[in-house]
Amino acid sequence: MAKKTADKKADNSKQVGSHKSGVTQPQLGFIGMCRWAWRQLTTMRVALILLLVLALAAIPGSLLPQRIQDPGRVTTFLDANGAWGQFLDTIQMFDVYSSIWFSAIYLLLMISLIGCVIPRSAQHWKAMRSAPPKAPRRLGRMPGYEAFTSATGSAESREAADQDFLDTAQARLKKLGYRTVRHDDHVAAERGYLRETGNLVFHIALLVATLTMAIGSLFGYEGQRILVEGETFTNSLVAYDSFEPGSYYDANNLPDFRLKLDSFESTFDDQAPGSQFGQPRTFDAKVTATADGKSEKHTLRVNEPVRVGGTGVYLTGNGYAPEVTVKDAKGQAVQSGPQVFIPDGGDPGYTSEGVIKVPDAAGTQMGFVGVFLPTATQNENGELVSSFAELRNPYLVMSGYTGDLGLDDGTPQSVYTIDAENMTEMTDATGNPLLIQLAEGETQKLPDGGSVTFDGVKRYIAVDISQDPTQGLMLVSAIAVLLGLGLSLFIPRRRMWVRIKDGKAEVAALARGEDQLVERAAKDLAKDLAEEPDEDSDQRK
Amino acid sequence: MDVNTDLAMWSNQLIISAMVVYAVAMIFYAFDLFGGRELKQSEAGATSAAKPSNVRRTNRKATTALLDPPQTDVSAEISAGTGKEKPRRGARIGTSLLVLAALLHVAAVLTRALSVMRVPWGNMMEYVLTATVITVIVFLIVNVKKDIRYLGTIVAGGVLLCLGLAITVFYTPAAKLIPALDSYWIAIHVPIAILSTSLLYISAILAVFQILKNSQETKDPKWLRFMRRMPASIDLERFSYTIAAVGFITWTFTLIAGAIWAEVAWSRYWGWDSKEIWTFVVWVIYAAYLHARATRGWGPTKVAVLNLIGIATVIFNFTVVNMYFNGLHSYSGLG
Numbered sequence: 110m111a112k113k114t115a116d117k118k119a120d121n122s123k124q125v126g127s128h129k130s131g132v133t134q135p136q137l138g139f140i141g142m143c144r145w146a147w148r149q150l151t152t153m154r155v156a157l158i159l160l161l162v163l164a165l166a167a168i169p170g171s172l173l174p175q176r177i178q179d180p181g182r183v184t185t186f187l188d189a190n191g192a193w194g195q196f197l198d199t200i201q202m203f204d205v206y207s208s209i210w211f212s213a214i215y216l217l218l219m220i221s222l223i224g225c226v227i228p229r230s231a232q233h234w235k236a237m238r239s240a241p242p243k244a245p246r247r248l249g250r251m252p253g254y255e256a257f258t259s260a261t262g263s264a265e266s267r268e269a270a271d272q273d274f275l276d277t278a279q280a281r282l283k284k285l286g287y288r289t290v291r292h293d294d295h296v297a298a299e300r301g302y303l304r305e306t307g308n309l310v311f312h313i314a315l316l317v318a319t320l321t322m323a324i325g326s327l328f329g330y331e332g333q334r335i336l337v338e339g340e341t342f343t344n345s346l347v348a349y350d351s352f353e354p355g356s357y358y359d360a361n362n363l364p365d366f367r368l369k370l371d372s373f374e375s376t377f378d379d380q381a382p383g384s385q386f387g388q389p390r391t392f393d394a395k396v397t398a399t400a401d402g403k404s405e406k407h408t409l410r411v412n413e414p415v416r417v418g419g420t421g422v423y424l425t426g427n428g429y430a431p432e433v434t435v436k437d438a439k440g441q442a443v444q445s446g447p448q449v450f451i452p453d454g455g456d457p458g459y460t461s462e463g464v465i466k467v468p469d470a471a472g473t474q475m476g477f478v479g480v481f482l483p484t485a486t487q488n489e490n491g492e493l494v495s496s497f498a499e500l501r502n503p504y505l506v507m508s509g510y511t512g513d514l515g516l517d518d519g520t521p522q523s524v525y526t527i528d529a530e531n532m533t534e535m536t537d538a539t540g541n542p543l544l545i546q547l548a549e550g551e552t553q554k555l556p557d558g559g560s561v562t563f564d565g566v567k568r569y570i571a572v573d574i575s576q577d578p579t580q581g582l583m584l585v586s587a588i589a590v591l592l593g594l595g596l597s598l599f600i601p602r603r604r605m606w607v608r609i610k611d612g613k614a615e616v617a618a619l620a621r622g623e624d625q626l627v628e629r630a631a632k633d634l635a636k637d638l639a640e641e642p643d644e645d646s647d648q649r650k
Numbered sequence: 651m652d653v654n655t656d657l658a659m660w661s662n663q664l665i666i667s668a669m670v671v672y673a674v675a676m677i678f679y680a681f682d683l684f685g686g687r688e689l690k691q692s693e694a695g696a697t698s699a700a701k702p703s704n705v706r707r708t709n710r711k712a713t714t715a716l717l718d719p720p721q722t723d724v725s726a727e728i729s730a731g732t733g734k735e736k737p738r739r740g741a742r743i744g745t746s747l748l749v750l751a752a753l754l755h756v757a758a759v760l761t762r763a764l765s766v767m768r769v770p771w772g773n774m775m776e777y778v779l780t781a782t783v784i785t786v787i788v789f790l791i792v793n794v795k796k797d798i799r800y801l802g803t804i805v806a807g808g809v810l811l812c813l814g815l816a817i818t819v820f821y822t823p824a825a826k827l828i829p830a831l832d833s834y835w836i837a838i839h840v841p842i843a844i845l846s847t848s849l850l851y852i853s854a855i856l857a858v859f860q861i862l863k864n865s866q867e868t869k870d871p872k873w874l875r876f877m878r879r880m881p882a883s884i885d886l887e888r889f890s891y892t893i894a895a896v897g898f899i900t901w902t903f904t905l906i907a908g909a910i911w912a913e914v915a916w917s918r919y920w921g922w923d924s925k926e927i928w929t930f931v932v933w934v935i936y937a938a939y940l941h942a943r944a945t946r947g948w949g950p951t952k953v954a955v956l957n958l959i960g961i962a963t964v965i966f967n968f969t970v971v972n973m974y975f976n977g978l979h980s981y982s983g984l985g
């Protein structure tokens with residue numbers, strides 16, 4: 110049995126021509142070497158190995174943090190892992206999908222694919238235009254085979270009856286979608302050219318898709334922005350919190366549009382039990398988009414981006430921005446308005462962290478670091494936590510600092526953290542660190558005579574804004590991949606022959622590639638052509 | 651939030667009832683699989699109509715399935731003409747019970763869906779619940795065309811195991827969807843992913859049987875006696891391949907639909923999120939599997955091993971990646 114399978118494989122690779130595995134001796138010399146390497150690279154066996162290696166090589170990216178997803182986690186990992194982390198970084202384990210080794214694998218695969226597709230396309234082109242081959246002498250060897258005596262005895266002569274029979278057979282085969290050729294004593298037929306066409310379309314579309322993916326990242330861009338209720342975003346470089354253009358993206362040509370966040374509403378589940386309690390249910394951002402002088406209102410949702418000016422605006426996050434007024438010792442409001450607090454990703458209660466920087470206070474600069482709790486409650490340990498994500502009992506807990514915020518020394522700084530190294534913590538009357546705790550509407554005095562007021566809460570959203578001019582092409586190639594694959598796997602490619610001599614008819618079918626119905630095809634045709642198929646030929650069932 | 655808890659409770663009850671019936675079905679199937687009585691050719695014929703395309707006609711007898719040991723070959727040929735032999739009662743009862751269990755199971759899925767008025771694919775429990783019922787339905791449908799009841803033990807057993815996990819480890823109370831899942835794409839991407847999983851699973855069981863049968867054909871060890879009644883390994887291989895090929899197409903569709911959804915939700919169609927990575931790995935492995943079949947030097951057993959590696963990555967993608975990996979696809983619902 111094993112031998113038979115080997116036969117079949119061998120035959121298969123003969124059919125696809127270009128996949129002879131290179132058993133030939135490598136010739137000496139550079140050209141010879143190249144030719145040998147090329148032949149190796151375009152064998153099916155090497156393509157297979159490359160595929161397996163590609164699968165393996167993709168895995169580390171899921172085990173280690175990746176810069177394309179979360180550079181912060183990469184830094185944390187590097188800090189925690191010393192030399193080992195450094196080593197992993199050297200071999201590009203945090204940039205797997207743009208690493209030299211990963212690229213090498215898929216480039217080789219692409220080259221192999223090209224080397225495979227070109228000769229096959231040529232071959233197929235020829236095959237498409239040539240006639241089905243003549244019947245081999247011994248049809249009995251074919252996997253599908255039926256022999257019977259033709260019952261058409263009414264014609265004047267045997268000869269004429271045979272020709273009539275072949276006419277019928279040819280018409281029949283044509284109707285079944287075969288390409289047919291009539292010979293003296295037989296009809297040769299072939300069908301299923303689309304199978305190979307599909308296979309080629311599939312492989313070429315894969316190539317196009319891979320290229321498109323590479324090119325898309327060069328010509329597009331992606332940026333992020335946080336937008337508080339009432340704020341308007343004007344599409345220009347300075348308006349982005351972060352901006353990553355592709356190498357060939359001309360950032361001076363950003364499409365001209367504006368986007369205003371009118372309001373944001375969310376709902377959370379307060380009825381479901383267990384792990385489902387507190388899960389978000391709706392995020393609705395009402396926005397007004399303005400482009401070409403026209404304004405339109407949209408609802409931006411997680412799965413419903415707003416498309417404007419050739420870009421997509423996607424809702425990727427949201428949170429609370431407590432409005433806080435800080436007055437200095439003179440009673441002057443030196444800071445007011447919403448401050449973006451970032452929710453702790455893992456906490457369904459939206460416990461959020463943030464800072465307030467007050468550079469313009471009389472005397473010394475001030476900074477506040479704190480936590481915002483949408484629904485503050487005490488847990489069993491007496492700690493303040495947020496038990497729900499909606500604003501049921503908003504509460505702000507902060508510490509205050511005075512001194513140099515470090516804003517003027519030129520080093521870039523996150524707007525969400527304060528470097529307290531050059532600052533001193535505020536203390537209360539007893540000398541303990543000052544704890545500022547405010548419910549909505551409350552005010553607390555500061556030691557130096559100033560005050561902090563928690564005025565209210567606004568919502569904010571985080572949006573991704575991106576442009577990828579190659580998306581359309583990607584979609585087209587993806588659809589071609591799918592169609593090609595369908596044709597390639599399910600169109601049976603088959604040759605058939607019908608021969609007759611003195612009323613003794615034979616029907617034979619040969620599959621080219623996978624074809625479960627080859628025997629059936631012969632049997633059905635034979636049945637069609639003869640009212641009474643010969644007993645012998647039908648003994649196996 | 652508008653959850654009909656009565657219906658959700660009914661759903662849980664129905665799952666338990668289905669599990670009981672699956673258990674009994676599995677036992678009957680196991681009797682059929684391991685029971686001593688030999689299958690007759692007439693039953694087997696249906697399972698082994700296919701044969702390699704270019705084997706010479708003169709060899710045909712050797713390649714069609716011989717469910718009986720060679721010496722009974724002749725009697726099998728004779729009995730083939732006389733039609734139905736001793737029915738495989740165990741398998742018949744097993745199948746009837748499987749149909750019953752599937753009905754209960756479908757009812758469980760429907761009541762779950764109705765309790766929250768949405769598609770029942772919002773978390774891992776629901777995903778398992780649907781994947782198992784689809785597996786059973788695929789198995790039953792395939793059986794109409796081709797007798798693969800010998801897989802019944804593993805299908806019923808696997809479903810039983812998965813449902814057990816669904817109501818314990820994966821258990822998630824009925825609730826509405828989170829916004830990230832609330833899109834019509836869930837109704838396109840997820841069911842096809844589930845269907846692919848079911849197809850690839852059935853293909854993998856066939857691959858296991860193929861390897862066992864191959865060992866029985868060549869070495870015939872005692873513990874594999876029961877495999878004598880299986881179709882020839884070459885037939886099992888082809889059937890396993892056909893189902894995997896369908897599974898590969900649906901998986902390709904899953905991947906493409908997922909990429910389109912990702913563009914809508916996350917602003918890019920591909921970003922090497924851990925779920926995306928593993929979906930890609932699965933896809934590449936099955937592509938390799940399809941290639942291996944046409945590659946010289948890759949015998950059927952080696953190819954079947956690739957199939958098994960494939961299903962291992964599918965399962966890994968669903969369990970470990972969902973539960974332990976960081977990523978955007980954190981929808982296990984396990985909190």
Ligand code: HEM
Pocket residue numbers: 125128150151152153154156160218219221222223225226308312315594597598622936937940941943944
């Ligand atoms: C990007 C890498 C590749 C992928 C993902 C891929 C994928 C596939 C898939 C899924 C099939 C199955 C469709 C079918 O059986 O008709 C297939 C078939 C085939 N591929 Fe590829 N392929 C790749 C590269 C290559 C290369 C480099 C070669 C040439 C050496 C090649 C040659 C073939 C051939 C000859 C078949 C037909 C096999 C048969 O008749 O069963 N492929 N490919």
